[in-house]
Amino acid sequence: MRCLVIAEHDNQSLKAATLNVVSAAAAIGGEIHVLVAGENAAGAAQAAASVAGVAKVLHADGPAHAHRLPENAAAQVVANAAGYTHILAPATAYGKALAPRVAALLDVAQVSDILKVVDADTFVRPIYAGNAYATVKSSDGVKVITVRGTAFAAAATTGGSATIETVAAVADTGTTRFVSAEIVKSERPELTAARIVVTGGRGLGSGENYQKIIIPLADKLGAAIGASRAAVDAGYVPNDYQVGQTGKIVAPDLYVAVGVSGAIQHLAGMKDSKVIVAINKDPDAPIFSVADYGLVADLFEAVPELTAKL
Amino acid sequence: MKVLVPVKRVVDYNVKVRVKSDNTGVDIANVKMSMNPFCEIAVEEAVRLKEKGIATEIVAVSAGVAQCQETLRNAMAIGADRGILIETDAELQPLAVAKLLKAVVEREQPRLVILGKQAIDDDANQTGQMLAALLGWGQATFASKVEIDGGVARVTCEVDGGLETVLVNLPAIVTTDLRLNEPRYATLPNIMKAKKKPLETVKPVDLGVDVTPRLTVLRVEEPPKRQGGIKVPDVATLIEKLRNEAKVI
Numbered sequence: 001m002r003c004l005v006i007a008e009h010d011n012q013s014l015k016a017a018t019l020n021v022v023s024a025a026a027a028i029g030g031e032i033h034v035l036v037a038g039e040n041a042a043g044a045a046q047a048a049a050s051v052a053g054v055a056k057v058l059h060a061d062g063p064a065h066a067h068r069l070p071e072n073a074a075a076q077v078v079a080n081a082a083g084y085t086h087i088l089a090p091a092t093a094y095g096k097a098l099a100p101r102v103a104a105l106l107d108v109a110q111v112s113d114i115l116k117v118v119d120a121d122t123f124v125r126p127i128y129a130g131n132a133y134a135t136v137k138s139s140d141g142v143k144v145i146t147v148r149g150t151a152f153a154a155a156a157t158t159g160g161s162a163t164i165e166t167v168a169a170v171a172d173t174g175t176t177r178f179v180s181a182e183i184v185k186s187e188r189p190e191l192t193a194a195r196i197v198v199t200g201g202r203g204l205g206s207g208e209n210y211q212k213i214i215i216p217l218a219d220k221l222g223a224a225i226g227a228s229r230a231a232v233d234a235g236y237v238p239n240d241y242q243v244g245q246t247g248k249i250v251a252p253d254l255y256v257a258v259g260v261s262g263a264i265q266h267l268a269g270m271k272d273s274k275v276i277v278a279i280n281k282d283p284d285a286p287i288f289s290v291a292d293y294g295l296v297a298d299l300f301e302a303v304p305e306l307t308a309k310l
Numbered sequence: 311m312k313v314l315v316p317v318k319r320v321v322d323y324n325v326k327v328r329v330k331s332d333n334t335g336v337d338i339a340n341v342k343m344s345m346n347p348f349c350e351i352a353v354e355e356a357v358r359l360k361e362k363g364i365a366t367e368i369v370a371v372s373a374g375v376a377q378c379q380e381t382l383r384n385a386m387a388i389g390a391d392r393g394i395l396i397e398t399d400a401e402l403q404p405l406a407v408a409k410l411l412k413a414v415v416e417r418e419q420p421r422l423v424i425l426g427k428q429a430i431d432d433d434a435n436q437t438g439q440m441l442a443a444l445l446g447w448g449q450a451t452f453a454s455k456v457e458i459d460g461g462v463a464r465v466t467c468e469v470d471g472g473l474e475t476v477l478v479n480l481p482a483i484v485t486t487d488l489r490l491n492e493p494r495y496a497t498l499p500n501i502m503k504a505k506k507k508p509l510e511t512v513k514p515v516d517l518g519v520d521v522t523p524r525l526t527v528l529r530v531e532e533p534p535k536r537q538g539g540i541k542v543p544d545v546a547t548l549i550e551k552l553r554n555e556a557k558v559i
């Protein structure tokens with residue numbers, strides 16, 4: 001057995017999700033190699049080499065990987081796939097765009113969003129918005145997998161001393177060109193890796209109220225901020241705040257849901273949080289069925305009071 | 311320009327499915343089935359492209375059991391011009407669907423294929439990317455804005471940190487995210503009209519595709535249940551519990 005982990009990175013450093021994927025690979029067993037495909041990505045390759053448990057880093061550097069387009073990344077993975085029994089990527093926007101492409105090029109199935117490794121061929125994954133867990137066994141020679149970050153502990157960023165092997169970067173497939181990115185820079189902890197998350201829903205009523213009510217509480221708690229789909233659709237906050245079946249999956253120590261009803265699609269993204277607090281004025285809101293501590297109250301009174309007393 | 315829209319019939323998003331007591335799957339007998347919400351968004355986007363004079367014909371395709379005809383009629387009621395049913399009772403996994411769709415693409419020669427980003431039953435999020443790979447086409451996934459300009463699609467994609475815009479040469483694959491559009495309701499006259507639109511049925515063998523599953527489902531279980539919590543009377547109690555009982559702040 002030999003696992004190839006596809007690193008998500010920004011050329012200088014690894015994205016946190018990569019570390020969870022390394023742990024999933026460790027659960028499968030065998031040697032772990034990491035592919036860093038980027039442009040001027042020596043920093044990221046170095047970071048990958050020092051991750052505990054990594055035996056070798058394949059570093060592909062070239063202009064085709066400047067913007068991490070999945071067409072080029074998939075071609076790179078396939079060019080270096082020989083000898084690997086498992087190819088793993090994080091179940092992030094990057095990994096989801098890439099992994100199915102790799103699988104199709106290799107004519108194998110792809111196993112999405114695994115929660116658990118049962119054995120080298122068998123994995124547990126959520127279906128129906130996490131309302132059921134399926135144990136699936138792959139009959140393919142190569143398993144292409146995306147990993148749910150919250151289901152695996154992060155591998156240590158130090159302790160490894162992997163060799164770095166330079167591999168030839170593929171040429172640009174030319175089908176797709178990067179134009180621009182609007183990436184929100186924030187001092188806050190990243191949503192999927194934060195210890196505390198405060199989420200606002202439609203109950204806030206407006207973007208101004210989100211700023212006025214949610215942000216001060218999040219600041220007090222040093223929390224990341226999230227939102228329901230309804231809050232994103234209504235334009236209170238950008239799309240990348242969405243927690244849920246079709247947004248981000250989070251599992252912090254503390255999740256505070258404010259003015260969120262608790263639709264199954266929302267619960268799918270946060271019900272593995274350690275402690276859940278819900279503040280909602282409707283005592284029958286489904287969010288209370290998963291909340292450890294529910295407060296039936298008007299959020300416009302309760303949240304400022306909470307912020308003030310913390 | 312011809313646009314192909316693959317649409318999947320799934321358990322309605324409002325239904326909370328139950329795991330069968332023998333753990334072989336989820337119970338979908340007698341539950342409401344609908345078009346996958348992301349596919350509705352895909353059909354709507356194609357119809358808007360037609361209304362703008364960019365798309366000339368919209369072909370909806372569904373793979374699965376005979377009842378997928380309803381899903382295709384639904385797509386035609388929103389505005390698709392015709393439907394293709396790839397009929398089979400076999401279990402279809404994303405790789406098999408992508409191969410079936412590739413065969414249809416080769417026959418129909420669309421310039422654009424718009425799929426949903428994810429089917430809300432298997433939550434796979436794979437088929438569009440797989441189809442793009444099999445065809446050697448570019449892909450723009452999780453789209454929140456699509457503009458067609460001559461031979462290229464300019465697509466804004468939802469990514470983890472925000473938004474990213476790419477130019478993809480046509481023919482191309484686009485997969486839809488929630489913010490792309492709000493699908494219209496099918497009006498009664500359009501539902502009636504849809505009944506008369508052409509609907510062709512083919513079988514996987516006609517397309518020369520082996521749909522044998524690569525993954526075997528060994529077991530389906532309920533996820534672990536959360537312990538029921540408590541309601542606290544006021545903010546002070548909440549803080550006290552979080553500090554001293556849960557010890558998370």
Ligand SMILES: Cc1cc2nc3c(=O)[nH]c(=O)nc-3n(C[C@H](O)[C@H](O)[C@H](O)COP(=O)(O)OP(=O)(O)OC[C@H]3O[C@@H](n4cnc5c(N)ncnc54)[C@H](O)[C@@H]3O)c2cc1C
Binds near residue numbers: 258280300348
């Ligand atoms: C295909 C698909 C995918 C989806 N994916 C997601 C997803 O990933 N994530 C997601 O979140 N949703 C998703 N949804 C949407 C989901 O079904 C719900 O519509 C959404 O989660 C509702 O958001 P909400 O709880 O903020 O709004 P609502 O359901 O409108 O709830 C607002 C809540 O605020 C409370 N409230 C109002 N005013 C106050 C006040 N003054 N004080 C206290 N409480 C108040 C109300 O009692 C209510 O419970 C998806 C839906 C579909 C169809």
Ligand SMILES: Nc1ncnc2c1ncn2[C@@H]1O[C@H](COP(=O)(O)O)[C@@H](O)[C@H]1O
Binds near residue numbers: 430
């Ligand atoms: N059986 C099917 N018939 C038609 N389209 C499908 C089928 N399965 C998947 N798709 C398309 O692929 C998208 C993503 O599905 P999935 O990869 O299964 O999450 C769906 O939104 C559809 O557009």
